[in-house]
Amino acid sequence: MLRTLQQILKTGIVTEAPPAPANELRVRETLESRIREVLGRALCIREVDAGSCNGCELEIHALGNPVYSIESLGIRFVASPRHADLLLVTGPVSRHMEVALRRTYDATPDPKLVVAVGDCGACGGIFGSSYASCGAVANVIPVDVVVPGCPPSPTRILAGILAAISQSPVRST
Amino acid sequence: MTRAASTQAGAAVLQLVVEPHEWRDLAQDIAVAGGRLLALWGTNRVGQCDTLHAVAIAPPRLLLISVPIADGTRQYPGVEDVFPAASRMQRAVFDLCGLRSTDRDARPWLRHAAWPADVFPLATDPMPSPPQSLIDDYQFVRVEGDGVHEIPVGPVHAGIIEPGHFRFSVVGEKVLRLEERLGYVHKGIERRFTQMPILEGHRLAARVSGDSGVAYAWAYSQALEQMTATALPRRASHLRALALELERIANHLGDLGALGNDAGFAFGLAQFSRLKELLLRATEQALGQRYLLDLVVPGGTRNDLAPAGAAGLDECMVQLTDEVAVLRGIYEEHTGLRDRFAGAGTVLPELANWLGLVGLAGRASGQALDLRVDAPCAPYAELSVLRCVQQDGDVLARVTVRFDELFESLRLVRQALRTMPSGEYVTAVPVPLSGAFGVGLIESWRGPVIVGLEAGPDGSILRCHPQDPSWHNWPALEHAIIGNIVPDFPLINKSFNLSYSGHDL
Numbered sequence: 001m002l003r004t005l006q007q008i009l010k011t012g013i014v015t016e017a018p019p020a021p022a023n024e025l026r027v028r029e030t031l032e033s034r035i036r037e038v039l040g041r042a043l044c045i046r047e048v049d050a051g052s053c054n055g056c057e058l059e060i061h062a063l064g065n066p067v068y069s070i071e072s073l074g075i076r077f078v079a080s081p082r083h084a085d086l087l088l089v090t091g092p093v094s095r096h097m098e099v100a101l102r103r104t105y106d107a108t109p110d111p112k113l114v115v116a117v118g119d120c121g122a123c124g125g126i127f128g129s130s131y132a133s134c135g136a137v138a139n140v141i142p143v144d145v146v147v148p149g150c151p152p153s154p155t156r157i158l159a160g161i162l163a164a165i166s167q168s169p170v171r172s173t
Numbered sequence: 174m175t176r177a178a179s180t181q182a183g184a185a186v187l188q189l190v191v192e193p194h195e196w197r198d199l200a201q202d203i204a205v206a207g208g209r210l211l212a213l214w215g216t217n218r219v220g221q222c223d224t225l226h227a228v229a230i231a232p233p234r235l236l237l238i239s240v241p242i243a244d245g246t247r248q249y250p251g252v253e254d255v256f257p258a259a260s261r262m263q264r265a266v267f268d269l270c271g272l273r274s275t276d277r278d279a280r281p282w283l284r285h286a287a288w289p290a291d292v293f294p295l296a297t298d299p300m301p302s303p304p305q306s307l308i309d310d311y312q313f314v315r316v317e318g319d320g321v322h323e324i325p326v327g328p329v330h331a332g333i334i335e336p337g338h339f340r341f342s343v344v345g346e347k348v349l350r351l352e353e354r355l356g357y358v359h360k361g362i363e364r365r366f367t368q369m370p371i372l373e374g375h376r377l378a379a380r381v382s383g384d385s386g387v388a389y390a391w392a393y394s395q396a397l398e399q400m401t402a403t404a405l406p407r408r409a410s411h412l413r414a415l416a417l418e419l420e421r422i423a424n425h426l427g428d429l430g431a432l433g434n435d436a437g438f439a440f441g442l443a444q445f446s447r448l449k450e451l452l453l454r455a456t457e458q459a460l461g462q463r464y465l466l467d468l469v470v471p472g473g474t475r476n477d478l479a480p481a482g483a484a485g486l487d488e489c490m491v492q493l494t495d496e497v498a499v500l501r502g503i504y505e506e507h508t509g510l511r512d513r514f515a516g517a518g519t520v521l522p523e524l525a526n527w528l529g530l531v532g533l534a535g536r537a538s539g540q541a542l543d544l545r546v547d548a549p550c551a552p553y554a555e556l557s558v559l560r561c562v563q564q565d566g567d568v569l570a571r572v573t574v575r576f577d578e579l580f581e582s583l584r585l586v587r588q589a590l591r592t593m594p595s596g597e598y599v600t601a602v603p604v605p606l607s608g609a610f611g612v613g614l615i616e617s618w619r620g621p622v623i624v625g626l627e628a629g630p631d632g633s634i635l636r637c638h639p640q641d642p643s644w645h646n647w648p649a650l651e652h653a654i655i656g657n658i659v660p661d662f663p664l665i666n667k668s669f670n671l672s673y674s675g676h677d678l
Contacts, residue, residue, distance in 0.1 A: 003503050004440060014447055047333045051358045053674045055383025055464060060333055061427070062453070065446035079331035094360045094677075095287035097336060099307045100328050126377055131300035132287050132361030151383065151464060 015069040042074045043165070046084035046108065050101045050137065051094035051127075055151040056118040060088065062154045075161070081107040086164060087114045088157075089141075091121035093134040105141040113164045115145045117157055122146040188237045193249045196225070196240045200252040206231045209529055209542060210256040211614070212623040212640035213263065215270035217296040223272055225249050226638070228612055228623050232547040237612055242272060251276030258529045258645045265678075269295045269363060283356045283677060285309050294364050295636075316342035316350050324659065328357045332663075335673035339662075346658040351651045358677040366637035371397065371605060371628055372471060374637055378624060379466045381639045382675030387413070387420045388617030389624065389639060390469035395550065395613030396626035397471045400605040407594040409473030410551040415589040416465045416474075418582040419456050421618035422493070423449055423464075425579040428670050432572055433504065435664040436513035444500055448493055455489035458482040473599030487590050490583050497583075501576050514569035518653040518665030521566050528649045532620015532642040534669050537574040538566035544616035555592075556585055568668040578618075604632040617642065619672065641675030 047060055063070040064077070078084055081104045093101055105114070116137035119125035123146075124135030137143050147160035191199055200210070208231030216224045225240040242249055251274035253260035263274035264282035271293035273279070281290065286309035288294060292301060316323075321344055328336035338354040362381060366374055378393035379386035391413050398405060426449040433441020453463040459482030460468055461475075468474050504510055520530060522539030530540050541547075545558040561577035563570035605611075605628040613624040620642025629635035650669050654662055 003499070003506070007444065007499055007503060008440065011444065011447070048329060049333075049335050049358070051360050051674075052335070053380040053383035054335055054672065055380065055386065055466060057333055057335065058384060058427070058464060062446070062450060064442075065450050066443050067447065067450045077333060081329075092360055094358050095303055095307060096285045096357045096359055097328065100336065100357070104329055126380055127360045127362070127365060130361040130365065131294055131303065132359050132364075150380075150466065153463065 014066045015072060042076050043086060043161070044076050044078045044084050045086045045088050045161075046078055046081045046104070047088045048081075048090070048101060048104050050089055050091050050097045050121075050140075051133065052090035052092075052118060052120060056090040056121070059151045059154050059157060060090075060117065063157060068154050068158070070158070081105075082109065084108050085113065086161065087112065087141075088117055088161075089114060089121055089137045089143075090117045091135075091137045092124045092127045092129075093137055093140045095132050095134060098134055098140055101137075101140055113145075114141060114143045115147060115157075115160050115164050116143045117147045117160065118152060119148050119150045122148045125150065185233055186235045186237065188239075190239050190241070193225075193240055193242060193246075196227075196238075197250045197252055197255070199238065200227075200229075200255045203229045203231055203236065204255050208234075208236070209531065210252075210259055211531075211621055212625060212638065213259055213266065214625060214636075214638035214640070215266040215272045215295070216627065216636045217270050217293070223247070223270065225266070225272060226625055228614070228625065228640075230542070230548065232542070235548055235614070247271060248273050248275060250274070253278070256529055257527065258648055261648070262640075262644060269293060271296050280312055283359050285311075285356055285359075287359070294361060295367075300364075311354055313340050313352050313354070314350070318344075320344050321349065337673050341654075341659060341662075343659060346660070348654050348657055348659060348662070351654045351662075353647055353651060355647065355673060356677050358674050360677075362678045363636075363638060366634045367629070369634060370632050371626075371634045372602065372632060374626070374634055375470055376467070378637070378639060379469070381678070382641055382643075382672040383464065383466065384424055384672065385420065385617040385619060385622060385641075385675065386464060386466035387416045387469055388615045388622040390466070391417065392613030392615040392622050392624040392639070393626065393637070394469055394471045395615065396611035396624050397602060397605065397613075399611035399613070400609035400626065400628060401603050403472060403600065403602050405551065406473055406597040406600055407552070408477075408596050408598045409600070411589050411593050412460075412474045412478060412598055413469055414552050414556065415478075415586055415593075416460065416468050417615065417617075418585045418589065419452070419460075420465065421582045422579060422586070423452055423456075424618040424670075425575045425582070426452065426493075426497075428667065429500075429504075429572065429575055429579070431667050431670075432514075432568070432664065433510065435667050436510050438507065438510055441500070441504065441510075444496075448496055451489060452493065455482070455486050459486040470599065472602040473597070475599075477598045478593070483590055483593075487587060490587050494580065494583050497576070497579060504572070504576075511569065513661075513664060514572055515567060517568040517661050518650075518657060518668060519565070519567040520649050520653050522564055524652060525566060525649065528652065529645050530649050531645045532616075533574050533578065533618070534571060534646050534649065535620065536561060537563045537570035539564045542621070544614055544621050548614060550615070552589070556588055558585065568664060571668040604628075607631075607635075619643065619670070620646065639675070639678070641672050643671040643673075643676045646671055647676065
């Protein structure tokens, strides 16, 4: 226990400070205020892997590390689409996931946002469309924002989430 | 039976062509000699016999086996009683190629409802348009009895994970049986390969399972380099090993954090994910990408090590070595963690041996195979990797193997940096002749990644089959969970951390 506390003290807070001029930080600063403005509360995200190679998942996971610290910005990954404001979908959408993705979309309450992550989610990527792949996420459900990259960096994914929120009408509370 | 022997990839390679009726005997001989089936795939040929291909290893021998299947029969003897992991591979061979084993379980495996049962994506061209209804009815094995009920989970899971379906049969909280159903992320990778130029296939190979991109791109390139007798520059193989060990470190750091978190110790996730971010940034500085999906190319690597990045990488290794040592101490003295880790999800060595468990999960259950040691390609013979083995086969053993391998990889990265040869990092690879055949074998962080590659005419790919170590280890997870409670499943599952994408293809 003592060593755990020592390690916590020694590590300190590694979350990168908002005032720094780096792009990535500007994104986060703006994002936080936009979330408050648009939603007035936390943004809840349901991540759906609809056929990815799992590369995008690695960078989406990184959003939760202490450096990007997505939860400190008021963004939370939730376990059910019924709790979600936004679906973060990686692709290409495999035919075998087409029904599951549609059902997940239908289970998400309106108004909802969809961000397609990665080259494959954006356009089918290297897998393209085939007997087994529907290609882009937009071929299956409506998409608000696409974040290209293979995989896109955590900063780019955050920027994509921001773009989706900026488009959306302000919710009445 | 015809034989051809050569030495490559550090092991004695034996190429065998056997008749279908000899295949079972050969499989039994391999099993008796303590060997492992590593890969199994079918190849459809227009105007010629279709072929079943297998890769097996019985250190120090590596066996590349082809079984021509006479026209019209489309059937071969099954070997699931010899190598249990062959069962699902054989079902996949049927789904994709239409070659049927004689084994009893003939349920579809990779095919759900995207294409009809009499259509085989690797043998049919063009493919018919997909059916209207994408719902199918898979026959799960039912467990009957007083108080038994089923818990269906997935394909969409609660966390940020790949999709798959788990069917638990439970009494109270205790799991009587788990049946996995995979294939949800089948995206037609093997057919896609046949539409690509052979000199570009490494890009798709790297995306078979993104967390093992270096291993796959290397295995693909290794197969291609064999086929074209390309001599890899020494600097190129060193750079690849550097990248492969960085990939291993990144995944082990991620898993060790996630395992702490799944046992209720959020501190572990925060600390290890912080270290992983440090590593990814140092990797990007040194080699140009956080995840090195595009680094390995046929003939070498896409880019060289950035001079300033090399020093940064070395500093990062020193820092990680110190910090992981502190965290390991904390994990080891934390009684709550030990209580969750010890005795959970046990696969004892005897069962592991029977199931053919491979990779880090195999080594945590006493199965020593590590291709970096047993069939080392350059530069692993000169790096001399320390094999990390445990015998208990539980979550704790898999955590221990991860820690041990993490330290070993940190050492290997520093050694690779120190001994980095000068010279070219890439050489030209010619287009292979039609019919040329090669097999690449690389020990990824998860286990052996195999790529079988056969050239078609004019620089095309006739067949490329990537085999993920998850094929061998998914069946073991069904055994590991028996008798454990449902809430321990995420922890046990994470301790294996198997690939869905690499398996579903």
